[in-house]
Amino acid sequence: MDSAILISKTHLLLVVLLPLIGSILAGLFGRQIGRAGAHSVTILGVAASCALSAHVLWQLLQGAAPFNENLYTWLQAGDISVNVGFMVDKLTAMMMVVVTFVSLLVHIYTIGYMAEDDGYQRFFSYISLFTFSMLMLVMSNNFMQLFFGWEAVGLVSYLLIGFWYKKPTAVFANLKAFLVNRVGDFGFLLGISGVLYWIGTLDYATAFANAGVIKDMTVQILPGHTWMVPTVICICLFIGAMGKSAQVPLHVWLPDSMEGPTPISALIHAATMVTAGIFMVARMSPLFELSETALNFILFIGATTAFWTGLIGMVQNDIKRVVAYSTLSQLGYMTVALGVSAYSAAVYHLMTHAFFKALLFLGAGSVIIGMHHEQDMTKMGGLRKYMPITHITMWIGTLALVGTPFFSGFYSKDTIIEAAAHHAAENAGSFIAQYANWAVLLGAFVTSFYSFRLLYLTFFGEERFRNNHAHDAHGAHDDAHHDAHGHHGVHVPHESPWVVTVPLVLLAIPSMLIGFFTVGPMLFGTDMLGHVKQLPFFLGAIEVLQENDVIAALAHEFHGPVAFALHGFMAPAFMLALMGFFLATLLYMVKPEWRVAITRHLAWPIRLLQRKYYMDDLWIGGFAGGGLKIGKASSSIDSGLIDGAVNGSVSFIGMVAALARRVQTGYLYHYAFAMILGLVALLAMAKYYWL
Numbered sequence: 210m211d212s213a214i215l216i217s218k219t220h221l222l223l224v225v226l227l228p229l230i231g232s233i234l235a236g237l238f239g240r241q242i243g244r245a246g247a248h249s250v251t252i253l254g255v256a257a258s259c260a261l262s263a264h265v266l267w268q269l270l271q272g273a274a275p276f277n278e279n280l281y282t283w284l285q286a287g288d289i290s291v292n293v294g295f296m297v298d299k300l301t302a303m304m305m306v307v308v309t310f311v312s313l314l315v316h317i318y319t320i321g322y323m324a325e326d327d328g329y330q331r332f333f334s335y336i337s338l339f340t341f342s343m344l345m346l347v348m349s350n351n352f353m354q355l356f357f358g359w360e361a362v363g364l365v366s367y368l369l370i371g372f373w374y375k376k377p378t379a380v381f382a383n384l385k386a387f388l389v390n391r392v393g394d395f396g397f398l399l400g401i402s403g404v405l406y407w408i409g410t411l412d413y414a415t416a417f418a419n420a421g422v423i424k425d426m427t428v429q430i431l432p433g434h435t436w437m438v439p440t441v442i443c444i445c446l447f448i449g450a451m452g453k454s455a456q457v458p459l460h461v462w463l464p465d466s467m468e469g470p471t472p473i474s475a476l477i478h479a480a481t482m483v484t485a486g487i488f489m490v491a492r493m494s495p496l497f498e499l500s501e502t503a504l505n506f507i508l509f510i511g512a513t514t515a516f517w518t519g520l521i522g523m524v525q526n527d528i529k530r531v532v533a534y535s536t537l538s539q540l541g542y543m544t545v546a547l548g549v550s551a552y553s554a555a556v557y558h559l560m561t562h563a564f565f566k567a568l569l570f571l572g573a574g575s576v577i578i579g580m581h582h583e584q585d586m587t588k589m590g591g592l593r594k595y596m597p598i599t600h601i602t603m604w605i606g607t608l609a610l611v612g613t614p615f616f617s618g619f620y621s622k623d624t625i626i627e628a629a630a631h632h633a634a635e636n637a638g639s640f641i642a643q644y645a646n647w648a649v650l651l652g653a654f655v656t657s658f659y660s661f662r663l664l665y666l667t668f669f670g671e672e673r674f675r676n677n678h679a680h681d682a683h684g685a686h687d688d689a690h691h692d693a694h695g696h697h698g699v700h701v702p703h704e705s706p707w708v709v710t711v712p713l714v715l716l717a718i719p720s721m722l723i724g725f726f727t728v729g730p731m732l733f734g735t736d737m738l739g740h741v742k743q744l745p746f747f748l749g750a751i752e753v754l755q756e757n758d759v760i761a762a763l764a765h766e767f768h769g770p771v772a773f774a775l776h777g778f779m780a781p782a783f784m785l786a787l788m789g790f791f792l793a794t795l796l797y798m799v800k801p802e803w804r805v806a807i808t809r810h811l812a813w814p815i816r817l818l819q820r821k822y823y824m825d826d827l828w829i830g831g832f833a834g835g836g837l838k839i840g841k842a843s844s845s846i847d848s849g850l851i852d853g854a855v856n857g858s859v860s861f862i863g864m865v866a867a868l869a870r871r872v873q874t875g876y877l878y879h880y881a882f883a884m885i886l887g888l889v890a891l892l893a894m895a896k897y898y899w900l
Contacts, residue, residue, distance in 0.1 A: 275297060
């Protein structure tokens with residue numbers, strides 16, 4: 210480490226606070242500063258934050274020591290201290306650059322996409338606030354600040370998904386996202402509580418340094434059932450990641466979140482919110498390495514998400530939902546990497562995926578703009594000649610997504626597939642290891658099929674939009690967002706404005722190149738060409754037990770990005786991706802009439818995929834519906850039995866009081882007569898019982 214290079218605390222504060230200041234100005238003073246003022250202050254804030262983040266990463270690459278310092282003590286209770294502070298190492302700095310860069314391009318893109326929207330200033334305020342929240346999450350040095358950022362991104366995503374609050378489907382989607390994430394967050398909070406209870410601190414560095422004290426601890430959650438404490442803590446923490454990173458069965462919120470504007474689809478589902486869970490598990494690697502059971506649980510969930518949610522994308526017709534299910538599948542790949550202790554491969558795929566998935570989301574938004582807010586791919590076709598820039602950049606994003614050698618997605622995705630294969634070979638008797646290996650391999654075929662299906666339906670073939678005279682103004686906007694040209698017949702597609710296409714081009718460049726130049730230094734501890742050994746990029750940020758270090762094992766076979774890519778042409782994953790490409794080409798370009806016969810013969814599996822394995826029915830009709838029925842039953846008991854008992858006793862007392870009022874007449878002879886009757890009754894009782 211070069212002690213002469215110091216990371217400035219002021220710079221780190223500016224990285225976090227500049228997007229917040231922009232959000233406040235656009236949100237509270239939007240009317241005063243106008244539309245241009247709102248996008249100017251937020252874009253300048255995020256741009257400065259991005260530049261400072263890049264400078265911090267450069268300092269770390271030049272040998273600066275990682276920064277870990279508390280800035281403010283929020284709460285002190287005995288020995289427990291809750292602070293606001295930053296831990297900035299290479300893992301954090303990489304996340305800072307990715308988050309701010311993608312956010313900056315999304316801000317610029319929003320100028321074009323939301324140009325006609327009444328909530329223009331409000332939207333810029335939200336996305337800038339989201340950037341602040343995500344930075345607080347990734348830069349935190351303690352569990353409490355992590356939880357603050359965790360909940361803040363959840364809150365802002367709720368506001369963004371339901372941005373068009375007059376649209377019922379958007380309101381339903383944001384409520385669904387909010388509630389499903391609360392399920393995961395409950396587990397996350399239990400995990401943080403477990404760290405505090407058993408390790409006695411909320412500070413990362415202290416917790417990781419003392420993680421060994423819980424290695425052999427056990428706890429009985431249920432009488433007679435003993436669990437290892439690290440397993441309990443890590444599974445609870447990962448349940449939080451399952452909600453935020455949309456892992457089965459807590460994945461149901463993410464596809465519906467497409468009801469929000471396209472820029473937030475890119476911002477939330479590419480580089481930021483959904484990757485928070487992946488980042489968190491990688492950051493907590495010293496804890497997760499203590500529990501093989503937790504890692505196997507993570508591996509199983511990731512493999513299930515990678516393959517089975519990808520299948521749903523094969524039958525979707527909404528262009529944004531296809532990309533959404535692609536996100537689910539790729540998050541599953543990242544989770545598989547975490548499960549085999551390839552944490553660096555997981556966050557590396559997180560980085561490359563951020564660029565090409567943001568590109569695909571923004572490209573889908575460009576298509577929606579060009580199609581006057583139509584999202585159904587079956588109503589598109591032949592758009593390549595009308596939207597050439599969008600078409601080319603979407604091809605680049607697709608080639609990166611399917612893992613084409615030399616594209617960025619190949620280097621990260623293929624590393625995960627190789628890591629899963631190595632893990633399966635080392636654990637030949639493990640069903641979970643073999644299941645994960647096959648899931649990520651077959652997932653390559655599935656990804657390729659739905660990706661090229663999207664391209665063919667959108668950009669090739671018959672111009673089906675000429676047969677669609679009805680303009681659906683609800684495709685991406687509500688009733689207030691009609692075509693700016695006021696056409697009511699056939700809408701001729703058009704290329705998007707430069708504020709939309711420039712971000713596409715800027716995202717296409719790293720989607721092609723960044724993997725080639727970074728795979729050696731970031732994953733295998735070599736220089737760019739794989740020649741000179743260096744210190745591991747994530748040294749000190751990610752800790753892996755020697756017997757679990759699958760990336761170190763793969764490093765022996767790494768001889769530079771060119772050799773890696775050439776080897777990839779012969780790998781099973783590329784062969785499967787090629788099969789997906791040929792099948793999509795056959796069904797959507799060469800023999801489209803075959804789709805009718807296939808749909809007829811595979812009606813039940815297609816129906817199952819279209820119903821998303823009935824998971825929505827389970828969550829909405831089962832858990833949510835069951836909760837409503839229990840609530841109604843409880844209400845009936847409350848109103849019938851409890852209220853009946855209370856109201857009945859009141860009625861009885863009232864009746865007794867009414868009778869008593871009749872006795873109290875105020876006449877002396879009535880009272881004398883009552884006294885005589887009482888005396889007679891007493892004498893009768895005395896004679897019967899005592900005489």
